[in-house]
Amino acid sequence: MKRSLTCIIALFVFCQFVVLNAHSQITQSAPGVKKISVGIADKFTPYSFCSELPVNGALSELPAGKLPFDINDIKVNVNNRGVIVEIPLDDTEQLYGFGMQIGSFNQRGLKKRPVVNDNPLNDLGYTHGPTTFYVSNKGYGILINTSRYTTFYCGNTEKNNKNISEAKDTNGGNSVEELYSNNTRASGHVIADIPGAKGIEVFVFEGADLKTAMQRYNLFSGGGALPAIWGLGVKYRVKADFNQYQVDKMAAYFRDNHIPCDVLGLEPRWQTASYSCSYVWNKSFFPTPDKFIDSMKNKGFHLNLWEHAFVSPKSPLYQPLQSKAGNYLVWNGLVPDFADTAASNIFANYHQQTFVNEGISGFKMDECDNSNIAFGSGAWSFPELSQFPSGIDGEQMHQLFGLLYQKTIYGIYKKLNRRTYLDVRASNAFASSYPAALYSDTYLHDEYIRMILNSGFAGMIWSPEVRESNSVKDFMRRSQTAVLSAQTLYNSWYLQNPPWLQINKEKNNKGELMDNAKEVEADIRKLLNFRMSLIPYLYNAFADYHFKGIPPFRALVMDYPQDKNTFNLSDEYMIGNDILAAPLTEKMDERKVYLPEGTWYDYNTNQKYDGGKYYTIKPSFTQLPIFIKAGTILPLAKPVEFVAPDTKFEITCYVYGNATKTTLFEDDGVTFNYENGAYNTINLLWNKNKGEVKRNGKFKSYRYIVKRWQVID
Ligand code: GAL
Numbered sequence: 001m002k003r004s005l006t007c008i009i010a011l012f013v014f015c016q017f018v019v020l021n022a023h024s025q026i027t028q029s030a031p032g033v034k035k036i037s038v039g040i041a042d043k044f045t046p047y048s049f050c051s052e053l054p055v056n057g058a059l060s061e062l063p064a065g066k067l068p069f070d071i072n073d074i075k076v077n078v079n080n081r082g083v084i085v086e087i088p089l090d091d092t093e094q095l096y097g098f099g100m101q102i103g104s105f106n107q108r109g110l111k112k113r114p115v116v117n118d119n120p121l122n123d124l125g126y127t128h129g130p131t132t133f134y135v136s137n138k139g140y141g142i143l144i145n146t147s148r149y150t151t152f153y154c155g156n157t158e159k160n161n162k163n164i165s166e167a168k169d170t171n172g173g174n175s176v177e178e179l180y181s182n183n184t185r186a187s188g189h190v191i192a193d194i195p196g197a198k199g200i201e202v203f204v205f206e207g208a209d210l211k212t213a214m215q216r217y218n219l220f221s222g223g224g225a226l227p228a229i230w231g232l233g234v235k236y237r238v239k240a241d242f243n244q245y246q247v248d249k250m251a252a253y254f255r256d257n258h259i260p261c262d263v264l265g266l267e268p269r270w271q272t273a274s275y276s277c278s279y280v281w282n283k284s285f286f287p288t289p290d291k292f293i294d295s296m297k298n299k300g301f302h303l304n305l306w307e308h309a310f311v312s313p314k315s316p317l318y319q320p321l322q323s324k325a326g327n328y329l330v331w332n333g334l335v336p337d338f339a340d341t342a343a344s345n346i347f348a349n350y351h352q353q354t355f356v357n358e359g360i361s362g363f364k365m366d367e368c369d370n371s372n373i374a375f376g377s378g379a380w381s382f383p384e385l386s387q388f389p390s391g392i393d394g395e396q397m398h399q400l401f402g403l404l405y406q407k408t409i410y411g412i413y414k415k416l417n418r419r420t421y422l423d424v425r426a427s428n429a430f431a432s433s434y435p436a437a438l439y440s441d442t443y444l445h446d447e448y449i450r451m452i453l454n455s456g457f458a459g460m461i462w463s464p465e466v467r468e469s470n471s472v473k474d475f476m477r478r479s480q481t482a483v484l485s486a487q488t489l490y491n492s493w494y495l496q497n498p499p500w501l502q503i504n505k506e507k508n509n510k511g512e513l514m515d516n517a518k519e520v521e522a523d524i525r526k527l528l529n530f531r532m533s534l535i536p537y538l539y540n541a542f543a544d545y546h547f548k549g550i551p552p553f554r555a556l557v558m559d560y561p562q563d564k565n566t567f568n569l570s571d572e573y574m575i576g577n578d579i580l581a582a583p584l585t586e587k588m589d590e591r592k593v594y595l596p597e598g599t600w601y602d603y604n605t606n607q608k609y610d611g612g613k614y615y616t617i618k619p620s621f622t623q624l625p626i627f628i629k630a631g632t633i634l635p636l637a638k639p640v641e642f643v644a645p646d647t648k649f650e651i652t653c654y655v656y657g658n659a660t661k662t663t664l665f666e667d668d669g670v671t672f673n674y675e676n677g678a679y680n681t682i683n684l685l686w687n688k689n690k691g692e693v694k695r696n697g698k699f700k701s702y703r704y705i706v707k708r709w710q711v712i713d
Pocket of ligand 1: 240267268366367440441493
């Protein structure tokens with residue numbers, strides 16, 4: 001009797017803590033997207049905050065996917081420690097993702113713990129965008145829907161479930177090489193370890209290939225972001241302590257010198273208190289904010305305001321948010337409980353009334369990550385043990401804070417039917433629809449390039465900002481990367497003068513400009529003009545992101561998943577469908593470029609290259625390192641200095657190698673009216689040496705005027 005009672009108790013305990021796969025439920029969440037649910041799911045998951053609906057129409061148009069394993073072979077265990085998910089992995093698979101990883105690209109064989117942080121210590125997974133999501137070159141994606149700190153073992157663990165006759169003796173030799181060549185390439189599984197969870201949801205995205213798996217993820221998240229068209233121009237952030245008069249002067253500098261600029265960003269001192277924030281104009285520096293905003297608007301500038309979400313005791317938001325904040329402060333400011341809609345609404349309404357209604361076009365949502373070792377100072381942010389009134393804990397709040405902050409601010413613009421392009425320093429899963437570019441205080445150029453590629457596996461937008469430099473060469477190469485990225489941003493928050501006039505921080509701030517300042521300025525003008533020429537093409541790439549889920553910037557392996565040479569290629573990427581970029585960094589005078597199958601043209605020389613091979617290129621500082629795919633009609637606009645509501649882009653179509661058709665997306669560029677069909681698809685057709693423009697759609701006032709056709713080959 002006693003024994004059977006013990007058995008019953010043991011069974012009860014077992015059932016409580018070990019939910020085996022038998023108890024899992026598999027449901028269809030959307031076309032090609034399945035969800036495995038096991039145990040008691042957490043309340044505060046990334047998906048629980050996704051307010052966008054899956055784009056079911058586009059999802060069902062994607063080719064049907066097939067997993068390379070049986071979905072029932074994904075095993076989920078819930079035990080005293082938390083949840084363990086095992087996903088099959090074959091020997092040849094390559095894995096990408098885990099958010100905005102800074103130090104690694106192909107994640108196969110690595111241990112990754114995507115945790116939100118501003119400093120990627122030892123490349124263990126610290127990142128500004130800690131998504132618990134990866135994709136395989138076998139054409140599927142896996143998302144563990146959790147905001148708990150999760151560790152992934154990407155095919156680098158071996159289980160002790162073999163009997164001795166099966167066990168491999170790897171210690172077979174006597175040489176030093178043999179001693180350390182433990183080459184049992186562990187396979188079998190990706191393992192996700194989620195301590196503290198009592199259950200889990202796992203989303204499985206089916207794809208016909210890597211790209212369609214990524215498209216499914218983005219479409220399931222509501223489709224990719226379509227930033228306001230002016231956001232694709234140039235953004236310049238002024239020195240943190242500039243006053244109204246100094247910003248005015250900087251604006252005049254851009255226009256007088258014909259250097260393109262669409263957005264000016266104000267840094268901390270526009271407010272009465274910044275660390276933490278008051279969200280109140282500092283009238284000693286900006287005596288007439290309304291007039292200032294208007295005069296900037298009249299000169300064609302959009303204004304973006306720096307802030308973070310930690311609310312100063314000096315802020316009018318302090319009192320209303322006091323009972324809706326965490327139990328720890330940051331820089332003496334409240335941490336709003338953004339998991340509670342009431343708290344986000346208070347924050348949003350204040351921002352709408354005080355800034356957005358007055359004409360502020362966007363915000364830089366800073367420091368919503370976390371820091372163990374900040375640059376120059378100590379650790380900051382709220383501790384993981386924090387508690388919030390909604391019930392979310394500090395760990396989960398950290399992982400979600402940037403996501404919820406974006407949702408709060410973006411919601412204002414969406415409600416007002418005004419588009420924007422924001423900056424943010426942390427994000428998470430299901431953020432594809434947010435037009436917010438991530439940035440970092442880190443400053444290694446090769447890492448910045450790698451993150452352009454990794455953003456494509458994360459449903460995020462990455463902005464490799466330019467600040468000071470060691471050499472003009474470094475500065476020009478960084479500027480080239482910025483021009484060939486989702487946001488062209490000069491972040492001069494500690495520079496008195498534009499960095500092209502003086503690359504050295506100290507001299508810049510003393511007003512000692514370089515002897516060749518005007519030459520460098522002229523070179524930068526050329527690069528930025530190219531950026532302006534590219535806007536219609538880029539805008540179309542973003543429309544493809546929005547409507548089809550195709551990341552506008554992505555690794556070559558996404559377009560060429562069968563080509564082994566692309567598996568670890570982390571310094572070349574596709575922009576849209578037809579441009580391949582291969583940026584150079586400071587130490588390079590030349591670089592090797594791999595061109596995948598097909599024929600390619602060097603944009604600068606029009607030289608033709610056969611794909612499937614490596615070449616060496618030596619572009620100058622003003623030659624952008626890009627290749628155009630044969631069969632492309634590349635529409636380039638005559639550069640404008642900024643994009644006004646009535647800007648018409650005059651376009652030249654460059655025809656490369658047997659091209660027949662390309663498309664452009666045309667709408668007002670600033671409202672969400674495209675969601676109700678107010679847009680055109682323009683087909684640019686090339687047939688028998690003649691170009692033709694065919695517009696389909698309901699948008700009446702044309703933005704694009706095709707002026708010329710030019711055959712390259
Ligand atoms: C940092 C941010 C910088 C700049 C600075 C101003 O956190 O990353 O870009 O805005 O704050 O204090």
